[in-house]
Amino acid sequence: MEKSKSAYSVPTKKGKIDTHIFVVWVDNEAGVLARVVGLFSGRGYNIESLAVAEVDQKKNLSRVTIVTTGSPEVIEQIALQLKKLVPVHKVANFKREDKKVIFKEMALLKIVTNPNKIKKALNTCRKYNPVILDHTKKSAVIQITALRREIDKVIKNLKPFGLVSASRTGAVAMTRGAEIFN
Amino acid sequence: MGNLYTGAEIVFKCLEDQKVEHIFGYPGGAVLPIYDELKNHPSIKHILVRHEQGAGHAAEGYARSTGKPGVVLVTSGPGATNVVTALTDAYMDSVPLVCISGQVPTHLIGTDAFQECDTTGITRPCTKHNWLVKDINDLQRIMHEAFEVATTGRPGPVLVDIPKDIQFAKAKYSKHKKEKKLNGKVLNKFSQKEIDQLVDLMKKASKPVFYTGGGVINSGPKASELLRELVALTGFPITSTLQGLGAYPGDDNQFLGMLGMHGTYEANNAMHDCDLLINIGARFDDRITGKIDEFSPKSKKVHIDIDPSSINKIVKVDLSIVGDVCDVIGSTTKTLKKKNLNLEKSNKQKISKWWQQIQKWRTKQSLNFINSDKIIKPQHAVQRLYELTKNQDTYITTEVGQHQMWAAQHYKFNKPNRWMTSGGLGTMGYGLPAAIGVQVANPKKLVIDIAGEASILMTMQEISTAVQYNLPVKIFILNNQYMGMVRQWQELLHEKNYSESYSEALPDFVKLAEAYGCVGIRAENPDELDEKIEEMINIDRPVIFDCHVDQAENCFPMIPSGKPHNQMLLGPKDQKENKITGKGKALV
Numbered sequence: 001m002e003k004s005k006s007a008y009s010v011p012t013k014k015g016k017i018d019t020h021i022f023v024v025w026v027d028n029e030a031g032v033l034a035r036v037v038g039l040f041s042g043r044g045y046n047i048e049s050l051a052v053a054e055v056d057q058k059k060n061l062s063r064v065t066i067v068t069t070g071s072p073e074v075i076e077q078i079a080l081q082l083k084k085l086v087p088v089h090k091v092a093n094f095k096r097e098d099k100k101v102i103f104k105e106m107a108l109l110k111i112v113t114n115p116n117k118i119k120k121a122l123n124t125c126r127k128y129n130p131v132i133l134d135h136t137k138k139s140a141v142i143q144i145t146a147l148r149r150e151i152d153k154v155i156k157n158l159k160p161f162g163l164v165s166a167s168r169t170g171a172v173a174m175t176r177g178a179e180i181f182n
Numbered sequence: 183m184g185n186l187y188t189g190a191e192i193v194f195k196c197l198e199d200q201k202v203e204h205i206f207g208y209p210g211g212a213v214l215p216i217y218d219e220l221k222n223h224p225s226i227k228h229i230l231v232r233h234e235q236g237a238g239h240a241a242e243g244y245a246r247s248t249g250k251p252g253v254v255l256v257t258s259g260p261g262a263t264n265v266v267t268a269l270t271d272a273y274m275d276s277v278p279l280v281c282i283s284g285q286v287p288t289h290l291i292g293t294d295a296f297q298e299c300d301t302t303g304i305t306r307p308c309t310k311h312n313w314l315v316k317d318i319n320d321l322q323r324i325m326h327e328a329f330e331v332a333t334t335g336r337p338g339p340v341l342v343d344i345p346k347d348i349q350f351a352k353a354k355y356s357k358h359k360k361e362k363k364l365n366g367k368v369l370n371k372f373s374q375k376e377i378d379q380l381v382d383l384m385k386k387a388s389k390p391v392f393y394t395g396g397g398v399i400n401s402g403p404k405a406s407e408l409l410r411e412l413v414a415l416t417g418f419p420i421t422s423t424l425q426g427l428g429a430y431p432g433d434d435n436q437f438l439g440m441l442g443m444h445g446t447y448e449a450n451n452a453m454h455d456c457d458l459l460i461n462i463g464a465r466f467d468d469r470i471t472g473k474i475d476e477f478s479p480k481s482k483k484v485h486i487d488i489d490p491s492s493i494n495k496i497v498k499v500d501l502s503i504v505g506d507v508c509d510v511i512g513s514t515t516k517t518l519k520k521k522n523l524n525l526e527k528s529n530k531q532k533i534s535k536w537w538q539q540i541q542k543w544r545t546k547q548s549l550n551f552i553n554s555d556k557i558i559k560p561q562h563a564v565q566r567l568y569e570l571t572k573n574q575d576t577y578i579t580t581e582v583g584q585h586q587m588w589a590a591q592h593y594k595f596n597k598p599n600r601w602m603t604s605g606g607l608g609t610m611g612y613g614l615p616a617a618i619g620v621q622v623a624n625p626k627k628l629v630i631d632i633a634g635e636a637s638i639l640m641t642m643q644e645i646s647t648a649v650q651y652n653l654p655v656k657i658f659i660l661n662n663q664y665m666g667m668v669r670q671w672q673e674l675l676h677e678k679n680y681s682e683s684y685s686e687a688l689p690d691f692v693k694l695a696e697a698y699g700c701v702g703i704r705a706e707n708p709d710e711l712d713e714k715i716e717e718m719i720n721i722d723r724p725v726i727f728d729c730h731v732d733q734a735e736n737c738f739p740m741i742p743s744g745k746p747h748n749q750m751l752l753g754p755k756d757q758k759e760n761k762i763t764g765k766g767k768a769l770v
Binding site: 006007008009010030031034035038042073076077080081083084085086 | 493
């Protein structure tokens with residue numbers, strides 16, 4: 001039998017991994033994003049996407065939206081650890097499957113091809129609120145807003161139609177109906 | 183228009199308003215304006231250390247022996263990076279520290295200036311919060327906020343980084359008023375319903391155990407008093423973590439001793455077999471729990487802690503009470519009394535069987551060792567030190583390793599704030615500077631650093647600080663010429679391959695003491711031990727005591743890796759029959 005050479009315990013089985021979206025209200029001050037992101041990297045949590053911008057100039061508040069994955073225990077820890085940060089005011093946390101919440105990502109897609117294929121490309125995007133931001137004979141820049149996996153799909157489908165560059169944001173979230181985050 | 187003050191003056195005005203009496207520090211280019219101002223503030227005494235890490239640990243010792251925040255003052259660059267170990271140590275062990283660091287002038291930040299480093303970046307993960315002061319008008323607010331953050335909720339270190347131009351710049355200062363609670367970070371909102379649930383669980387339990395930790399100490403001396411009352415009222419057994427020692431009297435019959443990797447047989451078995459586990463201010467650290475899957479499998483678990491993120495982090499509990507330990511224990515006792523539940527009497531029948539079982543475990547006498555009349559056994563040395571110092575109010579600090587565990591096992595603490603050891607981070611070199619901090623805070627008391635010869639060499643330079651301020655700390659070195667704990671693991675787990683754990687060319691500690699201007703004493707055999715310890719105690723100067731102990735001694739009992747609480751190694755004899763097996767070889 002092999003001897004244990006560890007001063008530490010062996011890892012135990014983990015719970016089911018879910019995707020969660022955290023919305024965090026923070027003071028918009030120097031280093032605040034580093035605190036939030038450093039908490040994730042320091043404790044070994046995962047960040048799938050990140051979106052951050054000031055939402056209230058008067059109160060100097062920024063809203064950070066983080067998509068992450070983890071077991072229920074890890075998700076609970078993330079929420080509790082975030083709440084401990086001094087510049088954090090409020091933390092909300094949703095499962096990706098949560099029907100009461102809208103999640104959206106935006107992508108800017110550049111197509112360089114012939115007019116015919118540009119048309120086809122636009123057609124491919126039609127379900128995802130396409131906006132043409134720039135159009136020449138040889139190219140187009142299309143903006144779409146959709147879910148992450150939908151954008152993944154569009155990008156895959158646009159490859160044959162001359163997609164040369166894709167720029168994407170992280171997800172942002174908002175509750176449906178009159179309800180607000182608490 | 184009010185008076186204008188320089189940044190340096192504002193720093194001291196804040197320190198005065200916070201009633202700071204001592205700061206530990208080391209000057210340098212980027213903090214010179216603050217050092218220049220020092221002379222105008224006679225109520226604040228500066229202790230000059232020999233290395234910034236020493237300043238940090240000294241401030242920790244100061245804080246842990248008094249309950250007040252420790253204050254550190256260092257320069258930019260290397261000054262700040264040297265204090266990082268101490269900040270991390272304080273973060274792990276929840277010690278309130280306020281570290282003020284100088285920074286290069288604002289216009290040079292980001293230019294790789296001389297002695298520049300990204301101090302707030304480097305210390306972000308090892309502080310509760312930190313600030314870079316970019317505007318002199320923010321300085322006062324930030325300084326007071328720093329003290330607030332360090333001392334409220336679960337205490338911890340904070341850092342304020344002040345560029346040199348801000349130290350010169352001028353602003354108004356208004357007398358500090360205690361502000362409203364910070365941003366909802368102070369959590370003490372448990373309900374009576376939770377207390378009732380706890381009392382109900384206590385009533386039903388037949389194999390209960392209290393498992394208490396450093397949170398009780400951090401909650402103040404009142405918490406320790408209330409804990410004693412609660413334990414007496416319930417008649418339950420109590421065990422403590424390394425950091426919680428002293429909250430409950432170490433020589434009391436209801437005390438099972440320390441639990442965990444080097445805890446007693448009775449404490450660990452009680453944890454394993456109990457049906458109600460009440461965690462008060464401890465955090466289910468991995469040195470405590472052993473194998474998580476088999477941790478206390480039959481118990482209902484209650485967790486009382488001020489930090490909500492400690493709850494369910496490692497062990498899922500049945501009842502959590504988030505609040506200040508002192509208030510929670512107080513409410514519990516009150517409720518017990520109101521309901522006229524003297525569990526000690528009413529439950530006696532029920533838990534008497536439990537106590538019988540515990541007595542059986544106790545007969546193993548797991549802290550026993552085979553003493554010798556030829557060579558000093560380290561456990562014997564600690565026991566003699568205890569016996570010869572227990573009649574006075576003694577403060578003990580330690581370094582990290584075997585000696586630390588022997589000190590925890592064999593020195594019995596009866597009061598809180600008397601035991602300062604690096605538990606979470608396990609910082610070798612902690613004990614000497616910590617002892618200096620303790621002695622500064624408690625000038626007339628006996629302060630002993632129980633040390634190992636390897637650890638002490640890491641911060642040896644601080645003996646010079648002790649000599650400078652005539653701080654009569656006693657450095658009691660259990661000298662076995664090995665990094666003892668490393669050697670022990672190598673013996674038990676790495677086929678006695680003592681890779682790099684033997685210290686060749688150790689200094690002559692007696693001569694070293696003399697070179698530093700303090701007193702050196704050496705003890706080499708058991709016959710002279712008592713006499714030499716007495717001699718040490720009676721010298722009112724710093725002493726280095728070089729106690730030559732058995733090189734081969736191991737620290738038992740021990741929970742081997744990958745094992746639960748009820749499978750302990752008890753000693754050299756037991757070890758042969760109970761080989762360490764299982765997976766986990768690849769882990770650290």
